[in-house]
Amino acid sequence: MPEAPIPVFDIGQVLVRWDPKRGLARHFADETAIERFMAEIDFARWHAQQDAGRSVEVAVADLAGRFPHHRAAITGFYADWLDSIPGEVEGTRAIFEGLARRGPVYGISNFSRELFDRTVPAYPFLADFTGLVLSGDVGINKPDPRIYRILCQRHGLTPGACIFIDDSGRNVEAARAEGMDALLFTDAASLSDDLRARGLNW
Incomplete structure (x- = not known):
């Protein structure tokens, strides 16, 4: 055998x-707003770069600099990481x-x-x-x-x-x-x- x-x-x-929308929920009024945000910043591509070794600090600073109107959500997502798990x-x-x-x-x-x-x-x-x-x-x-x-x-x-x-x-x-x-x-x-x-x- x-x-x-x-x-x-x-x-x-x-x-x-793993539910990234749950991790972002406190920053947006509803799921539609979350999805709009994720599409705008290309969330999947951004997060994949952290999976590939980019530091959270660098990732947040870069994205918040390009999307300052979303700074709270961008910084909050990793600050409250366990919300997404x-x-x-x-x-x-x-x-x-x-x-x-x-x-x-x-x-x-x-x-x-x-x-x-x-x-x-x-x-x-x-x-x-x-x-x-x-x-x-x-x-x-x-x-x-x-x-x-x-x-x-x-x-x-x-x-x-x-x-x-x-x-x-x-x-x-x-x-x-x-x-x-x-x-x-x-x-x-x-x-x-x-x-x-x-x-x-x-």
């Missing part, structure tokens, strides 16, 4: 929820912790190191990875194939021995292209079934 694969987890929307994804911590009790569990996440370090005290189980590659530490965001290679090189893993779990189809396809088995995360029950079918029990 083949050995069970080694689990590799994403973090946001797999282990903990409103809880765990239901059911996945139990899977993660069960797997971690039985063997190694790794992670690859698009996450600023600064913001990850602010997040862990609120969600201490995120400190329990056997090994974790954060995009903010290596300056590379998923789905760049290099980030999957870095995990394997650092920890002596064979891609074919790993199963990667992510909520993004692009990231899942990139992992598969690197030789990993990969699952598109939708909910804990489906993840549990898929992992058990591959011999991963907890």
